[in-house]
Amino acid sequence: MSVDTATVKKVASLARIAISDADAERLAPELNNILGWIEQLGEVDTSSVEPMTAVIPNKLRLREDVVTEGNQRDAVLQNAPQGEHGFFTVPKVVE
Amino acid sequence: MSEITDLGVAALRDGVRAGTFSAREVADAFIVKVSKAKALNAFIVETPEHALAAATAADEALAKGEALKPLAGVPIGMKDLFATKGVQTTAASHMLEGFKPVYESTVSQKLWDAGAGMLGKLNLDQFAMGSSNETSYFGNVISPWRRGGGDNAPLAPGGSSGGSSAAIAARLVPGATGTDTGGSIRQPAAFTGISGIKPTYGRCSRWGVVAFASSLDQAGPMARDVKDCAILLENMAGFDAKDSTSLNLPVPKWEELLSGDLKGKKIGIPKEYRLDGTPEEILALWDQGIAWVKDAGAEVVEVSLPHTKYALPTYYIIAPAEASSNLARYDGVRYGLRELADGQNLQDMYAATRAAGFGPEVQRRILIGTYVLSAGFYDAYFTQASKVRTLIAQDFENAFTVCDLLLTPTAPSAAFALGEKSADPLAMYLNDVFTVPASLAGLPAMSVPAGLDSAGLPLGLQIIGKPLDEQGVLGAGLAIEQRAGFTARPEQWW
Numbered sequence: 160m161s162v163d164t165a166t167v168k169k170v171a172s173l174a175r176i177a178i179s180d181a182d183a184e185r186l187a188p189e190l191n192n193i194l195g196w197i198e199q200l201g202e203v204d205t206s207s208v209e210p211m212t213a214v215i216p217n218k219l220r221l222r223e224d225v226v227t228e229g230n231q232r233d234a235v236l237q238n239a240p241q242g243e244h245g246f247f248t249v250p251k252v253v254e
Numbered sequence: 255m256s257e258i259t260d261l262g263v264a265a266l267r268d269g270v271r272a273g274t275f276s277a278r279e280v281a282d283a284f285i286v287k288v289s290k291a292k293a294l295n296a297f298i299v300e301t302p303e304h305a306l307a308a309a310t311a312a313d314e315a316l317a318k319g320e321a322l323k324p325l326a327g328v329p330i331g332m333k334d335l336f337a338t339k340g341v342q343t344t345a346a347s348h349m350l351e352g353f354k355p356v357y358e359s360t361v362s363q364k365l366w367d368a369g370a371g372m373l374g375k376l377n378l379d380q381f382a383m384g385s386s387n388e389t390s391y392f393g394n395v396i397s398p399w400r401r402g403g404g405d406n407a408p409l410a411p412g413g414s415s416g417g418s419s420a421a422i423a424a425r426l427v428p429g430a431t432g433t434d435t436g437g438s439i440r441q442p443a444a445f446t447g448i449s450g451i452k453p454t455y456g457r458c459s460r461w462g463v464v465a466f467a468s469s470l471d472q473a474g475p476m477a478r479d480v481k482d483c484a485i486l487l488e489n490m491a492g493f494d495a496k497d498s499t500s501l502n503l504p505v506p507k508w509e510e511l512l513s514g515d516l517k518g519k520k521i522g523i524p525k526e527y528r529l530d531g532t533p534e535e536i537l538a539l540w541d542q543g544i545a546w547v548k549d550a551g552a553e554v555v556e557v558s559l560p561h562t563k564y565a566l567p568t569y570y571i572i573a574p575a576e577a578s579s580n581l582a583r584y585d586g587v588r589y590g591l592r593e594l595a596d597g598q599n600l601q602d603m604y605a606a607t608r609a610a611g612f613g614p615e616v617q618r619r620i621l622i623g624t625y626v627l628s629a630g631f632y633d634a635y636f637t638q639a640s641k642v643r644t645l646i647a648q649d650f651e652n653a654f655t656v657c658d659l660l661l662t663p664t665a666p667s668a669a670f671a672l673g674e675k676s677a678d679p680l681a682m683y684l685n686d687v688f689t690v691p692a693s694l695a696g697l698p699a700m701s702v703p704a705g706l707d708s709a710g711l712p713l714g715l716q717i718i719g720k721p722l723d724e725q726g727v728l729g730a731g732l733a734i735e736q737r738a739g740f741t742a743r744p745e746q747w748w
Binding site: 162166167170171172173174175176177178186189190192193194196197198199200201203205208209210211212213214215217219220222234235237238239240241247249250251252 | 353354355356357454455456469470495498499501502561564567568570571578582585586587588589590591592594598599600601602603604605606608609612617618620621622624625626628634635637638639640641642643644645647679680683694695696721
C-alpha cells in the first residue's frame with residue numbers, strides 16, 4: 160500500500176489540518192517510509208489472539224448519575240478564544 | 255560544605271527537618287540556579303513565587319513545632335504536560351501557548367499537598383512526541399553534558415521529558431515529574447546520568463495530564479538517585495476517581511522498604527535485546543550490570559521475548575492512533591489557539607487552527623493515526639497492532655514465570671547531537687527500542703545511571719518488573735546504583 164499526495168490530502172482533511180500542495184508532496188514519502196516499516200506487523204500470525212483492551216486488568220467503575228461539579232460556566236469559558244453571553248462562539252454555520 | 259543544590263530530595267527533606275538549613279535557603283539556592291541556566295532552555299515558565307510560598311509554609315510549620323509534610327522544603331520541577339492552576343500549561347505547543355488551566359492535575363496537587371514547591375514548568379517535546387526534545391515550540395533543550403575532548407556540539411537531553419532530565423543533571427532542581435508513553439522518562443534519564451521510574455500503568459492518575467496516548471501514558475518521577483525516585487513516586491501515586499484507569503490500590507511504602515539486597519531474586523536477560531549494531535560499550539555495560547546484580551545476590555537467567563522486534567511498529571500504530579483521537583479536542587473553540595481569516599467558515603477555522611497550532615512531528619503523528627484508523631485500514635493496522643500488543647504482553651508474562659525482574663540497556667546509544675537524527679523520523683523512533691515493549695505491557699520500569707561511554711557521556715541500565723512490583727524494580731535499581739558508584743556530573747558551561 161503506497162500513499163500518494165491525494166491520499167495525504169484526504170487524510171489531512173479527515174484530521175482537519177490544512178496542508179499545502181508542497182506539504183503533501185513532502186509528507187507522502189515520509190508517511191510511506193513509516194507505514195512501510197509498520198507493515199511488517201502483517202507477518203505475525205494473530206488468528207487466535209484477542210486484541211488488547213486493557214493493559215492492566217481493571218474494571219471500569221460506574222458512579223452515581225448525579226451532578227458532581229456543576230455551575231462552573233465562567234471557569235469553563237475562561238480560556239475560550241471567543242465567547243459571548245456565556246457561550247462559546249464560532250463562525251456562522253447556518254444562514 | 256557542598257552546595258545546597260548538590261543535595262537530592264532525601265537530603266533536602268532531612269536537612270530542613272533537622273534545621274541544618276531553612277526551606278527558604280533551599281528555595282533561594284535553586285531559584286538562583288534556575289535563573290542563571292537560561293542557556294539550557296530547560297524551563298518554559300519559572301515560578302519562584304510558588305517555590306518560595308511552599309518554603310515559607312515549611313519554615314513556619316517547623317517554627318511552630320508542627321509535623322512537617324513528606325516533601326516539606328523540597329522544590330521540584332514540573333513537566334509542562336501537567337495542568338497547573340493559573341500557571342501557563344502548554345505541552346510545549348503553540349496550540350496551548352498562553353493557556354492557564356482553571357484546575358490542577360491530580361499528580362501535581364498531590365505533590366503540593368505533600369509540601370513540595372514548584373520552581374517552574376519544564377520544557378519537553380511537543381505533546382510529549384519526540385525522543386530528543388527537538389519538537390518543542392519553545393526551542394530545544396540543551397543537555398548540560400558535552401562530549402569530552404573539546405567537542406562542544408550541543409547534545410540532546412533525551413525526550414520527551416528533556417527539560418526534566420537536563421534540569422536535574424544540571425542541579426537546577428533536585429527532582430522533577432516526567433511522563434512516559436514509550437520511554438519518555440527512562441531514555442532522557444539515561445542520556446543525562448540520572449534515575450527515573452515509570453510505574454505500572456494506572457499507579458499515577460492521568461487526570462490533568464495533557465493526553466498523548468491514553469493506554470500508554472504514565473507519570474513518574476525523575477531524580478538523581480533511586481531513593482529520591484521512591485520518595486517522589488510515593489507522593490505522586492494513588493487512586494483517583496477522576497481517571498477511569500486509575501488503580502484502586504494502596505500506595506506502598508517504597509522508600510521505607512527499599513533494599514538493594516537481591517538474594518532470592520531471579521533476573522532475566524532477554525536475548526532478543528542483544529540487537530545487531532548495538533555499540534560494544536553498551537553491551538559491555540549490560541554485562542557489567544549482570545555482574546552487579548549477581549554480586550547483590552541475584553540469580554541471572556536468560557529469557558526470551560520473541561515478539562520484541564514487533565514492539566516499535568506496534569507502538570507507532572497505537573500511539574499515533576490514540577493521539578489522533580485525543581488531539582481532536584484542539585479545535586480553536588474551547589481553549590487554545592484560534593486561526594480564523596475573514597470570510598472563513600467553521601471547517602476552515604478548524605483546519606487553519608490545527609495547521610498553525612501543531613508542529614511538524616505532531617502533525618505527522620496525527621496523520622499516521624488518522625490513516626491507520628480510517629475506513630478500510632482499521633483492521634489491518636489498528637486491530638492487528640492491538641493483537642500483537644497482546645502477544646508482547648504475553649511474552650513478558652511468560653518470562654516472569656521464570657524470573658522476577660528483567661535487566662536491559664535503556665537506550666541503544668548515548669546522547670546524540672541535536673540535529674543528528676531529526677531529519678529522519680524513523681531513525682528517531684528506533685531510539686526507543688528497549689523502552690517501548692514495557693510501555694506496551696504497562697509494566698513498571700526504571701533507568702539508573704551505570705557508567706560513561708568513551709566520550710564521557712552517561713549510559714543507563716533499565717530494570718523492568720512485574721505489574722505492581724515497583725518495589726522490586728527500585729531494589730534492583732538501588733543494587734546497581736550502589737555498585738556503579740556513578741558520581742560523574744556535567745561540567746558547568748551554562
